[in-house]
Amino acid sequence: MVGKRMRHIGRYRDIASALIRNGFGFVVEEMGISQFLSLPQKAFFGRKTEHHSKTIGERVRLVLEELGPTFIKLGQIASTRPDLLPEEIISELEKLQDRVPPFSFDEVREIVQSELGGEIEKIFRHFDHAPLAAASIGQVHQAVLHSGEKVAIKIQRPHISKVIETDLEILQDLAVLAEHRLKWAAKYQVRDMIEEFSKALRAELDYTIEARNADKFSKQSANEQAVYIPKVFWEYSTKRVLTMEYVEGIKLNEIEKLKTNGYHLDHITEILSKEIFRQIFMDGFFHADPHPGNVIIKQGGIIAFIDFGMTGRLTSDMKHHFSSLVISLMRQSTDGVMKAILRMGIVPEDIDLKQLRADIEDLREKYYGVPLHQVSIGEAVNDLFRAAFKHSIKIPSDLTLLGKTLLTVEGVVEKLNPDFRIIDVAEPFGRRLAKERLHPKYIAENAWKHVTDYTELLMDFPAYVAEVASLMKRGRLRHEITIPELDLFLKKLDRISNRLSFSIVLLAFSIIMVGIIIGSSMGRQSTLLWKIPAIEIGFGVATLMFLWLLFSIFKSGKF
Numbered sequence: 001m002v003g004k005r006m007r008h009i010g011r012y013r014d015i016a017s018a019l020i021r022n023g024f025g026f027v028v029e030e031m032g033i034s035q036f037l038s039l040p041q042k043a044f045f046g047r048k049t050e051h052h053s054k055t056i057g058e059r060v061r062l063v064l065e066e067l068g069p070t071f072i073k074l075g076q077i078a079s080t081r082p083d084l085l086p087e088e089i090i091s092e093l094e095k096l097q098d099r100v101p102p103f104s105f106d107e108v109r110e111i112v113q114s115e116l117g118g119e120i121e122k123i124f125r126h127f128d129h130a131p132l133a134a135a136s137i138g139q140v141h142q143a144v145l146h147s148g149e150k151v152a153i154k155i156q157r158p159h160i161s162k163v164i165e166t167d168l169e170i171l172q173d174l175a176v177l178a179e180h181r182l183k184w185a186a187k188y189q190v191r192d193m194i195e196e197f198s199k200a201l202r203a204e205l206d207y208t209i210e211a212r213n214a215d216k217f218s219k220q221s222a223n224e225q226a227v228y229i230p231k232v233f234w235e236y237s238t239k240r241v242l243t244m245e246y247v248e249g250i251k252l253n254e255i256e257k258l259k260t261n262g263y264h265l266d267h268i269t270e271i272l273s274k275e276i277f278r279q280i281f282m283d284g285f286f287h288a289d290p291h292p293g294n295v296i297i298k299q300g301g302i303i304a305f306i307d308f309g310m311t312g313r314l315t316s317d318m319k320h321h322f323s324s325l326v327i328s329l330m331r332q333s334t335d336g337v338m339k340a341i342l343r344m345g346i347v348p349e350d351i352d353l354k355q356l357r358a359d360i361e362d363l364r365e366k367y368y369g370v371p372l373h374q375v376s377i378g379e380a381v382n383d384l385f386r387a388a389f390k391h392s393i394k395i396p397s398d399l400t401l402l403g404k405t406l407l408t409v410e411g412v413v414e415k416l417n418p419d420f421r422i423i424d425v426a427e428p429f430g431r432r433l434a435k436e437r438l439h440p441k442y443i444a445e446n447a448w449k450h451v452t453d454y455t456e457l458l459m460d461f462p463a464y465v466a467e468v469a470s471l472m473k474r475g476r477l478r479h480e481i482t483i484p485e486l487d488l489f490l491k492k493l494d495r496i497s498n499r500l501s502f503s504i505v506l507l508a509f510s511i512i513m514v515g516i517i518i519g520s521s522m523g524r525q526s527t528l529l530w531k532i533p534a535i536e537i538g539f540g541v542a543t544l545m546f547l548w549l550l551f552s553i554f555k556s557g558k559f
Contacts, residue, residue, distance in 0.1 A: 018066045022059040057092035069136030070167035080404040102134035115238040150246035207242035213308035228304040253292030269417045273425040281429040284314040312401045346394040378406030
């Protein structure tokens with residue numbers, strides 16, 4: 001680890017300096033990285049007034065912008081996770097802009113020829129030198145194949161993979177260090193957070209993943225006449241170069257141009273909304289970044305999606321839980337919402353269910369009496385995910401990405417047609433999915449799945465027992481019992497055991513006395529033992545014991 005730090009010490013210094021400049025010098029100091037970076041103590045102070053005039057969220061955003069592409073992309077990914085980060089930070093991360101200058105055509109030529117194995121003039125009939133768009137990971141150029149087909153080519157920025165891997169390696173190291181030294185970092189499980197975000201960012205570096213996503217969308221929407229997915233040219237695509245059909249049309253954010261060309265905005269909003277919910281509820285695979293720049297209206301009002309780098313996947317159970325959540329929200333059912341949330345995420349053992357219910361009730365009051373058509377489903381879902389965050393419930397990343405997607409679609413729809421309410425489109429899909437779960441075929445398939453799972457469990461049971469027995473023999477089997485207010489519990493247990501013992505003694509004494517009485521009556525002998533009236537004395541003792549037992553029970557107040 002020390003070797004890695006020394007190898008990238010310049011980058012460590014950049015990160016530490018950015019944190020200090022934006023008022024997070026205490027984090028650098030508490031983590032102890034100021035020592036091996038040899039940072040001057042005066043760097044931790046100064047410009048205090050400026051820092052205090054900005055919120056924590058603003059300062060986090062400024063740090064990420066200052067540190068460049070890797071951190072900006074991580075911030076954008078993190079903005080989709082209201083279950084992991086507070087609302088004030090999420091709102092600032094959403095403002096991060098991926099604006100960078102384009103790289104030169106000479107570098108474009110070198111990358112394309114290296115990846116496709118030939119001269120650029122021989123592979124393409126025409127290749128535009130000026131890019132259509134530039135971003136932190138890559139930029140897009142228009143070209144024409146020798147077949148005459150127009151294509152859009154995404155080329156990865158030179159050396160960006162190495163830069164990102166270095167930054168991610170440093171972030172992993174800092175996350176481990178933070179969890180060891182800072183309580184809040186351990187609470188928020190910063191290391192797991194960085195690992196999850198890193199996985200998503202590495203996926204964006206592999207353009208073949210985006211190409212497969214496009215192919216999958218194409219197959220899913222094959223029967224949708226009003227939806228179009230551009231073709232992938234696999235023979236001209238690699239991990240660093242992606243060649244897709246160039247889509248001609250009007251972008252969704254060019255509203256005036258759409259009106260001028262005679263397009264009906266209400267028709268476009270309906271098609272867009274239905275397609276997104278079809279992807280979510282029916283296919284379980286959805287375009288997670290449907291902002292206006294990624295949706296193009298082709299001739300005839302056909303909606304074309306582009307840029308498939310960010311997608312979401314929902315399992316059958318996720319789809320069911322989400323549909324249950326939507327229906328419960330519409331019915332304003334606290335119980336239904338609570339069940340859906342608890343089934344969606346990983347619930348901590350020490351969760352306070354009463355407080356969770358109270359928080360959901362507070363949210364219900366927020367939307368109580370508000371007409372359904374005025375409720376933002378995306379905002380409501382994200383509010384619930386924030387409530388889950390408060391109680392440390394881990395929601396799957398694809399579900400939180402879904403909440404972000406819904407907010408994006410609602411924003412687009414509102415600009416196109418303010419009177420259109422997306423929840424009206426969502427409800428039929430949710431009910432359809434709920435009905436499908438009651439279909440005999442689904443029930444049979446689900447039952448068979450459980451039978452298979454239980455059969456495998458029973459088959460593996462002997463092996464589990466043998467493993468436990470082996471651990472017991474070696475003395476390695478550990479168990480832990482945690483009981484709140486243990487001392488009070490032990491005292492009560494001690495009282496119970498004392499009373500039980502007393503009752504047993506009383507019962508035994510009574511049996512002995514009954515035996516003496518029966519024996520003396522059958523033998524017609526005196527009840528005097530060694531000139532002592534045993535029965536009379538025994539009866540008196542038994543009576544006193546019985547009265548003492550009754551007194552102690554009455555004193556406890558519990559019968």
